[in-house]
Amino acid sequence: MKRSLGIYAINLDRSQERWQALAEAFSPLPYPLKRVPALDARLQPQAVLDIRGLSIVLPPAGLGYSMVRGREYLLVQEACFASHIVALRCFLSGGHELALILEDDAVPGPRTGPVLEALGGLDAPFDIVRLEAIRLSGSRPAVKVAALGAETLVRSLKPSSGSAAYVVTRRAAERLIAAAGRNLMPFDDYLANPSLHGCDVCYVSPLPIRQADAPSVIAESYERGRLRRQSGLVPFLRQAQVRGRLRLGLWAWALRGGGMPRNYRW
Structure with a gap:
């Protein structure tokens, strides 16, 4: 039996044009679409x-250093x-069995509908399925999990940036919320x-959703080259240990x- 799915789209109140574009693009799909006001x-x-429960420790806007990247x-x-986290809580407050979580720069491709339909009826268990990732190359090493019609469900051996579109189960949403803790890292690093x-x-594989070409709100908010970095041997070794542990995991x-493993289209 197919599992019910709802779409939850994260959108800033001051970015109404993004919401309008997203709603127009995703509304034709046969799933309820709910706007989740983003925290600004x-x-x-x-x-x-x-x-x-975090705080500013590197004024004016730094919370500390990313445990994965070593930058502010x-x-x-x-x-x-x-x-x-707010979007995942919104999903759990309703009755759907699956959620497609979107950022407001997500753009569906022509295969988005068939992929979602296949996931809803998939017999193989899953927790999180990413439908978008930053395409740094045409393919990535991965292991096949299941067939999804013209697409393939895989586990990647390399982490991929991006969190603009992913399907999550109720159990996985609960785990993502419970395990978030206070670790400092971008959400896509956490998700991956x-x-x-x-x-x-x-x-x-291949990914059915992409990010819009327009700069993201985050990317427009700072210059990466100006971010403070931890210096010295100890922070370097600590970061290397964290990255190594995450890659082995x-x-x-x-x-x-x-x-x-073999190479799959991204």
Whole structure:
């Protein structure tokens, strides 16, 4: 029996044009679409911090250093993380069995509908299925999990940036919320690494949804080259240890079914 699915789209109140474009693009799909007001780092700084109990420790807008990247982690990045938590809570407050969580720059391709239909009726269990990722290359090493009609469900051996579109089960939403803690990292780093939250992370190959070409609100908010970085041997070794542990965890999750990796289209 097919599982019910709802679409939850994260959107800033001051970005109504993005919501209109997204609603026009996704409304033809046979699933209810709900707008989730994003937390605004500019207008609601304390509300952003309160979601995970964080604080500014590197004024004017730094919460500390990213445990994965070693760069200053900004309030605007935490606003994105916190908004995903809000969207997951919104999903859990309703009755749907699955949720498609969207950022407001998500653009569906022609295969989005068939992929969602296939996921709703999939017999193989899953926790999180990513339908979008930053395409740094044409293919990535991955292990096949299941067939999805013209697409393939895979576990990637390399983490992929991006969190503009992913399908999540109720169990996985609960785990993502419970395991978020106070670790400082962009939400897409958190989502991509199963050892951080204990959820199985799969991808659809090829990816049916992409991000719009327009700059994101986060990207427009700061210059990466101006972010403060931790210096010295100890922070360098600590970051290397974290990245190594996360990569080994990713490989362990990807290979646990015993399949052989090969390159899949991204």
